Amino acid sequence: MLKAAGLGLAGLLVLGIGTAGWVYWHLNANIKSVDINSALGDDRPAKAVTTPTPSGTASATPLPTEAVNILVLGSDSRSGKENQALGGGSSTGARSDTAMVVHIDAGRTEATVVSIPRDTLVTRPSCPLSSGGSTAVAYGAMFNSAYSVGGPVCAVKTVESITDVRMDHYIEIDFSGFAKLVNALGGVTVTTDENIDDDDSHLHLKAGTHHLDGKQALALARTRHGIGDGSDLGRIGLQQKLVKALLEQISSTNLLTSPAKLYSVADAITGSLTTDTGLDSLTELMSLGESLKGLSSDQVKTVTMPVVTAPSNPNRVVAKEPAASELWESLR
Numbered sequence: 001m002l003k004a005a006g007l008g009l010a011g012l013l014v015l016g017i018g019t020a021g022w023v024y025w026h027l028n029a030n031i032k033s034v035d036i037n038s039a040l041g042d043d044r045p046a047k048a049v050t051t052p053t054p055s056g057t058a059s060a061t062p063l064p065t066e067a068v069n070i071l072v073l074g075s076d077s078r079s080g081k082e083n084q085a086l087g088g089g090s091s092t093g094a095r096s097d098t099a100m101v102v103h104i105d106a107g108r109t110e111a112t113v114v115s116i117p118r119d120t121l122v123t124r125p126s127c128p129l130s131s132g133g134s135t136a137v138a139y140g141a142m143f144n145s146a147y148s149v150g151g152p153v154c155a156v157k158t159v160e161s162i163t164d165v166r167m168d169h170y171i172e173i174d175f176s177g178f179a180k181l182v183n184a185l186g187g188v189t190v191t192t193d194e195n196i197d198d199d200d201s202h203l204h205l206k207a208g209t210h211h212l213d214g215k216q217a218l219a220l221a222r223t224r225h226g227i228g229d230g231s232d233l234g235r236i237g238l239q240q241k242l243v244k245a246l247l248e249q250i251s252s253t254n255l256l257t258s259p260a261k262l263y264s265v266a267d268a269i270t271g272s273l274t275t276d277t278g279l280d281s282l283t284e285l286m287s288l289g290e291s292l293k294g295l296s297s298d299q300v301k302t303v304t305m306p307v308v309t310a311p312s313n314p315n316r317v318v319a320k321e322p323a324a325s326e327l328w329e330s331l332r
Contacts, residue, residue, distance in 0.1 A: 023263065024282060030270035033280030036170055039128050039153040045166040045332075067106045068288075069331060070169040071159050073147065074098035074178070074221070074239075075274075097175070097222070098239055099143070101159065101167070103331040108291045113243060114327065115236045115304045116159070118144035121316050125161045127154035140312065152274065162319070163328040170276040175221070177272020179214030182246070184264040185253055187211045190220065190245045192238075198223045217242060233304065233317075240302040247297035303327070 076097040099116045124138040127150035135149050146158035156167050182188050189211045196205045203219035212220060221242055224235035253261075270282075279285055306323035310316040
């Protein structure tokens with residue numbers, strides 16, 4: 001969902017908060033992390049090659065010279081009173097309802113967000129477990145099962161296995177935290193192309209432009225049965241709209257003129273994040289956010305991994321080749 005990449009990116013953009021003392025400590029302590037690099041070791045796709053900086057072009061704040069790929073997952077917990085109040089349904093535990101690979105180019109002038117349908121059938125590789133041992137290779141497994149059986153580490157390994165693209169970073173966004181972020185921003189404006197009538201997500205909207213609060217935005221991110229053919233592809237389209245809308249809302253909100261709102265937004269963001277150890281501090285998040293300050297929503301392209309109906313199951317999809325491989329190759 002926002003899960004999306006947009007939240008990952010948009011959230012980072014507002015972390016230009018240079019406060020000290022307990023505020024910095026509190027926000028820093030909010031962030032949870034997973035050491036994915038140590039868990040996966042060296043058996044991974046190669047890192048992106050750094051582009052040499054031309055001589056005589058030095059600047060005070062040079063933009064990064066390497067592209068970066070970030071796996072952004074939306075983790076949807078359906079347990080607890082808070083999530084029940086947000087329409088989380090009756091199931092327990094957490095699952096990755098949304099997965100987006102965010103590719104940011106070397107000059108930080110463009111970004112591509114690729115959604116991977118959760119219903120995609122893949123070969124799930126063997127993944128190390130934090131408790132020791134590893135999972136078995138699974139053929140024809142649903143993509144989002146990787147997170148369920150092996151958490152962030154297995155999610156990253158599965159994405160790298162099917163894309164052959166190195167994930168430089170990992171950002172997981174809790175759905176309830178996303179709702180808090182939208183509320184902290186004063187809502188988000190989204191235009192829907194058709195009526196939405198989904199009892200499962202508790203969302204009922206007429207086609208048109210709507211200003212949504214956090215609970216409604218979260219319901220929109222969860223909606224799949226009230227639109228199109230009821231598949232995950234329709235939900236991805238709504239989530240991509242949310243990505244763009246959230247970026248636009250953040251860019252149009254002058255947070256620096258309201259320290260209280262800035263703190264509220266930063267608290268909502270950091271409180272909803274789980275990252276890899278390369279992004280698990282305000283300093284590291286602020287550094288990435290600073291490099292993205294010139295990136296507008298118009299420069300963010302949203303696409304979905306090309307898929308076709310799975311021959312083995314009409315309710316599942318598989319990667320469409322060679323289109324899917326060509327897309328991933330363009331991000332290496």
